[in-house]
Amino acid sequence: MNPTVYIIVGLAVLFVAAAIFIVKQQTAAVIETFGRFSSIRQSGFQMKIPGVQRIAGRLSLKIQQLDVIVETKTLDDVFVKLKVSVQFKVIKDKVYDAFYKLDYPHDQITSYVFDVVRAEVPKMKLDDVFVKKDDVAIAVKTELNDAMLNYGYDIIKTLVTDIDPDAQVKAAMNRINAADREKTAAQYEGDAARILIVEKAKAEAESKRLQGQGIADQRREIARGLEESVEVLNKVGINSQEASALIVVTQHYDTLQSIGQETNSNLILLPNSPQAGSQMLNDMVASFTASNQIGEAMKNSKKKKDE
Known part of the structure; x- marks a missing residue:
């Protein structure tokens, strides 16, 4: 075969090969003819005229994200850093504007973010910045949409993802929060201690009441037993005074017996002679008699004064 044919075939x-090119999915290719814009090719198999047309550039149609960190001052003179995340994409029908009208879209977006944040945050106090961060994000999105739409970019969403105050301010805020929590804990501990004291006092009062009731019941039963004992002794010809003496002496010796049964007891009962019970009874009777006489004398004296 003639070599010329090989050359022609090779050319x-x-x-x-130079005419064929592939455009990836979610990508747009800008074609220029002799340096002048010619067409925009979408994803798939494409062709151009070699030497006449060229691919001037490719733009991604995917959603992109740009993180911008802005340092500014709040209304209460606190320096704070805000991280603003901007999600944007090239509008499919405005690839020409996005490619030819704007060289550095990231720088343009960053400038607008700085401008809006530094206009909005100084109107707020630090606490309001945390509470109203969505308002700041909405203000940024509104401003960017109005500006970037002319350049073929659509702002999908803006988010304030981080608010970082000055280190000293953060330390002070942490101390305030810690002090507030300690105050709350102390209040709870005080309430718990007060409740414990009240409940303990109630328990002690109830215990004393029950103890007093028990003692009263015990004495009532003792009195009833003594009364029955005196009645039984009266039936056999023993008068009340003799019966009382006998009961006192009997209880006296019962007490001595119970003390003697305790091996480790150091208690000594005085007096412990056989006449001790009778002597105690005589003393009691004498005291009751004297008390009655004093009472009668006071009544008579009062009557004379009234007359």
Whole structure:
């Protein structure tokens, strides 16, 4: 075969290879003819005229994210850093504007973010910045949409993802929060201690009441027993005074017996002679008699004064 044919075939293959190009999914290619805009090619198999047309550039149609950190001052003179995340994409029908009208979209977006944040945050106090961070994000999105739409960019969403006050301010805020929590804990501990004291006092009062009731019941039963004992002794011809003496002496010796049964007891009962019970009874009777006489004398004296 003639070598010229090989050359022609080779040139044809090179021409076809140079004419064919592939555009990826979610990508747009800008074609220029002799340096002048010609067309925009979407994803798929595409062709151009080698030497006449060229791919001036490719733009991604995917959603992109740009993180911008802005340092500014709040209304209460606190320096704070805000991280603003901007999600944006090239509008499919405005690839020409996005490619030819704006060289550095990231720088343009960053400038607008700085401008809006530094206009909005100084109107708020630090606590309000945390509470109203969504308002700041909405203000940024509104400003960017109005500006970037002319350049073929659509602002999908803006988010204030981080608020970082000055280190000294953060330390002070942490101390305030810690002090507030300690105050709350102390209040709870005080309430718990007060409740414990009240409940303990109630328990002690109830215990004393029950103890007093028990003692009263015990004495009532003792009195009833003594009364029955005196009645039994009266039936056999023993008068009340003799019966009382007998009961006192009997209880006296019962007490001595119970003390003697305790091996480790150091208690000594005085007096412990056989006449002790009778002497105690005589003393009691004498005291009751004297008390009655004093009472009668006071009543008589009062009557004379009234007359």
